[in-house]
Amino acid sequence: MTGAPTPATLARLADVVGPSHALTDPAAQLPYLTEWRGLWPGHSPMVLRPASADEVSRLLALAHETGTAIVPQSGNTGLAAGQMPDVAGTEVVLSLDRMSKVRNVDAAGNSLTAEAGVTIKAVQDAAAAVDRLFPLSLASEGSARLGGVLSTNAGGVNVLAYGTARQLCLGLEVVLADGRIWSGLRSLRKDNTGYDLKELFLGAEGTLGIITAAVVKLFPRPLRCDTAFVAVPDPRAAVDLLARAQSATGNRLVAFEFLPRLGLEFLIRHMAGRDPLSAPSPWYVLCEAADAPEGSLETLIGLAIERGLATDAVIAQSAAQRAALWSLRENLSESQKFEGGSIKHDVSVPVSKVPEFIAEAEAAVARFLPGARPFPFGHLGDGNVHFNVSQPPGMDKTAYTDMWEAMNEVVFGIVLKHGGSISAEHGIGRLKRHWMSRIKSPVELDLMRGLKHLLDPKGILNPHKVLPE
Amino acid sequence: MTGAPTPATLARLADVVGPSHALTDPAAQLPYLTEWRGLWPGHSPMVLRPASADEVSRLLALAHETGTAIVPQSGNTGLAAGQMPDVAGTEVVLSLDRMSKVRNVDAAGNSLTAEAGVTIKAVQDAAAAVDRLFPLSLASEGSARLGGVLSTNAGGVNVLAYGTARQLCLGLEVVLADGRIWSGLRSLRKDNTGYDLKELFLGAEGTLGIITAAVVKLFPRPLRCDTAFVAVPDPRAAVDLLARAQSATGNRLVAFEFLPRLGLEFLIRHMAGRDPLSAPSPWYVLCEAADAPEGSLETLIGLAIERGLATDAVIAQSAAQRAALWSLRENLSESQKFEGGSIKHDVSVPVSKVPEFIAEAEAAVARFLPGARPFPFGHLGDGNVHFNVSQPPGMDKTAYTDMWEAMNEVVFGIVLKHGGSISAEHGIGRLKRHWMSRIKSPVELDLMRGLKHLLDPKGILNPHKVLPE
Secondary structure (H helix, E strand, O other), rough: OOOOOHHHHHHHHHHHOOOOHOOOHHHHHHHHOOOOOOOEEEEEEEEEEEOHHHHHHHHHHHHHHHOOOOOEEEOOOOOOOOOOOOOOOOOEEEEOOOOOOOOEOOOOOOOOEEOOOEEHHHHHHHOOOOEEEEOOOOOOOOOOOOHHHHHOOOOOHHHHOOOOOOOOOOOEEEEEEOOEEEEEOOOOOOOOOOOOOOHHOOOOOOOEEEEEEEEEEEEEOOOOOOEEEEEEEOHHHHHHHHHHHHHOOOOOEEEEEEEEEEHHHHHHHHHOOOOOOOOOOOOEEEEEEEEOOHHHHHHHHHHHHHHHOOEEEEEOOOOOHHHHHHHHOOOOOHHHHOOEEEOEEEEEOOHHHHHHHHHHHHHHHHOOOOOOOOEEEEHHOOOOEEEEEEOOOOHHHHHOOOOOHHHHHHHHHHHOOOOOEEEOOOOOOOHHHHHHHHHHHHHHOOOHHHHHHHHHHOOOOOOOOOOOO | OOOOHHHHHHHHHHHHHHHHHHEOHHHHHHHOOOOOOOOOOOOOOOOOOOHHHHHHHHHHHHHHHHHHHEEEEEEOOOOOOOOOOOOOOEEEEEEOOOOOOOEEEEOOEEEEEEEOOOOOHHHHHHHOOOEOOOOOOOOOOOOOOOHHHHHHOOOOOOOOHHHOOOOOOOOEEEEOOOOOEEOOOOOOOOOOOOOOOHHOOOOOOOOOOEEEEEEEOEEEEOEEHHHHHHEEHHHHHHHHHHHHHHOOOOEEEEEOOOOOHHHHHHHHHHOOOOOOOOOOOOEEEEEEEOOOOOOOOHHHHHHHHOOOOOEEEEEEEOHHHHHHHHHHHHHHHHHHHHOOOOOOOEOOOOOOHHHHHHHHHHHHHHOOOOOOEEEEEEHHOOEEEEEEEOOOOOHHHHHHHOOOHHHHHHHHHHHHHHHHEEEOOOOOOOOOHHHHHHHOOHHHHHHHHHHHHHHOOOOEOOOOOOOOO
C-alpha cells in the first residue's frame, strides 16, 4: 500500500529533477490536474517533470523505496481519467512532457525512435519530412503524446488499415516500478527470442511500468486518396458495403466511418455543417481508400446503389472537398455539446454484429428513457461504435447525466451479449474500473493481478486504475 | 522440478483421453518423436492426444498435481526443437492433432475461429471457401498447425503486408499450467479492457500455457498479383528498390524476397531450375504486389534499371510463370542439401542494415573458414536473412557441421552488433536456448523468469526450453 509522501520524500524526489521541474504551486500544477471533460478532478503534492529515462529511473527507485504512488502522465488527453491523480492528493504526478525528442528517423527501414513525451503531431511531421507516414491519427493528436498513446493502445481513424498503437510499436524503453530500466528499443520487424515483453506495457495504462521511449513503424505515404460520403439505408447495408469496399479497393480502405442522420442534423444546426447530399438519409458512411485501383470506389458505389446498399453518394473531387467531408466526421462529438448532456459509450462488437447491436441498444435506450436520442457513430470498419446518447430535449442536464451509470448498464448489457468490449479504444482508467470484475472471468482477473504484483509489488504505479480493488 | 511420471500417473493421464489416444507403442509414437531435420531425438513415456480443451484441462491439472513435464506439440514442423521431448524420456508429449475443427468462419467480420490442431492449409482453404484470405503462408503449411504457428509467432513470406502470426491473432483459448481454462476467444478488432493476455501466450513456445483454440483475422482476397524477378547489383540496391517499390505500389508489396547468385546456381544444378534472365547477376529479388496500381511494377523496374538499382527483370505474364518464379524461392533450402552440410542462421537486423550485415558476415565467414559458401536469402522486406552457409566443396560433412556453434558465434556476433535478432522467426526452443543469457539483459531475463514462475510455478510446461537454466 502507498501513503501520502512525507516532506522529506518530496524533497528527495524534487532533487532528482531540480526545483524548477518539481511543481507544487497550484497555478503551475493546474494543466496537469485538469482533464478536458472536467469530470475527474485530481490533487497532487507535486508534479515531477523528468528530462531523461535516467531521471525517471531514479524517481521510481525512490518511490519504490518510500511507497510513494506515482501517476504517469503524457499529453493529459485520456478519456478514462487514467492520467489523473486521486482527489485525496497523495499521488505524485510524473509528467513526460519534457522528454519530447525524436531521436532517429530511419526512412529506409520505415521506423522512428522517439521519447515518450513527443506529441503525435510531431511524430507525424518527422515522418512526413522523410516522405513517410505515421498513420496513427486522432482528434487530440496535437496534444496527445507518444507514451500515453502507447500506454492506452490508442486507436483513431486509420486502425482499419494500419492497426492500433500496439501494432504500430516495434520497441520500447520502460522504467520498471523499482527503477530498473528495460531497454527494448529494437527496430526489428521480426524477433522471436523469448517472451515479447513490450506487449506487457502496451495498453497497460502505466500500471506495470513507465514507457520512456519507443520505436514505431512508418509507412510509405499514399500517392492518392479517394474519399466518399455515402447515404446508406441502414447499418446492415453499411456492413455489407464495408466488405464489398474492402474487396473492390484491393484491401486499400484506410477509413470506414459511419454516422446517423441525427449527427448530420446537429452539424447543420450548430457547426455550420452542410449536407453534401440532396435528400436526407437515415445513415451515412464516410469512407476513404488509399492508392486503390483508379475508379474502383466509383464503380463500387454505382453497384451498391443498384443493389440498394446505398441511395446516394458524393466523391471528393479536391483536397478542399475531402477536408469538408472529414470535418463532418471530426465535428460530431463537438456538435453534441449544443444539445445538452451526452452519455458516452466507447464500445466494440464483432463487425458483423454492429447492426444487431445498434438496433437492440436503440430500442433499449428508448425503453429506458423515452426521448433520449441515440447518436451512434464511429469506426464501423473496426466494429467500434461511439454509442453516445444525447438527452431528451428540455430535460435538466444534470438530472440526465446523473443517469450515466444506469444508462451504461443498459447499453453495456447488450455489448456483452454480443461478445463485445465496453472500452474499445479509450481504456479503463478510473472511469470503467468498477466494471472489470463484471466483465472479466475470475481466471482473467487472477492473471491480471498476478502480472500487476509481479511488475509492481508495492502497487506504486498508477494505483486504483484498471484493476478492480 | 519435474520428474519421470509413475505408472500410476501415466494410467490416470491415459484415462482422460482413453487408451487408444495415449500412445506408448514406439511405432505409434514415432511421428511425434522425430523432427524433420533429424537433429533432435526425443523419447517419451506417453504421447497424449486429447480431443477437447476440457481434456487438455484435466491433463494439465493432473500434470500440475503430480509434477509431470508436458511437451505440447502441434504439427511437429518446428525448426528449434521446441516441440520435442528430451532424450531422457521423462516428458509426456501432448499433441493437439485431434483438435482440428474450424468452428466458425465470419466472412463479413473477416475472422475465423478454429481449434489449435487445424493445419494452416485447412485454415487457408476455409477462408478461400468464403472468398477470403488467411495470409500466413510458409513451406510447411500442409503440416504446420495453428497452435504451433501462434505459439512460435511464425512468419513466412507475407509478413511484409500482413504481419506475423501474432498480428494475425484476435483471440485465444488457453489452458493454464494448473488446468484452468482462460477463455479469450474474442473476435474484436479493438478491446482496451485491461491487460491483453493473449500477447503473453503468443510466441511463448508452449512454456506459459497451451493454446487450444484461436480466432484469426481474414482479409479480402487480392484481385490481381504482380510478380517480378529482378536482377540487382548488390544488397544495398535491393534495399533501395524495396523502399521505392513500397511507395510505387501504394504500399501493396506482399513479398520482397532475395537470393544470391549461388542460390540460382544450386537450383539450376540440382532442382531443374531455369535462370529466368539471360545474364548472371550477383543478387536477385523476387517481389510481389497485390492490387497495386496497374503497371506500377513495370514503371518502377524501368526507373530502377535507369538508376542502376536493377540490371534486368522479368514480370510474370501468367499464373504458370508466377508459379515458376516462386518455385525458385521455395526450393532454395532444398537445393542446399545437394551441396553437403549447411550451417543455418535465421536472423534479422533493421532493414536498412541488411547490406552491412551481409558484407560483414560474408567477410567474417571467409576468414573463419576459407571456402565456406555463404548463401544468404530470405525475407528482405522484414530484414530477415536466412544466412545459411554451405560447406567448402570436398570437406567432410560431419567435420563441417561440427563447426555449427563456432560458425554461429561468428555470424551472431555481427547480428548483435547491428541490433539484430538471432532468431527472427523460428524461435528459441532447445536449439538456441544457451544463447539467451548472452543476448538478453539481466532485467529482461528476470522479467521472463518472473512470467514463467507466475504462469507455471511448478515448471511443468515445456521444460528446458526458451529460458536459460
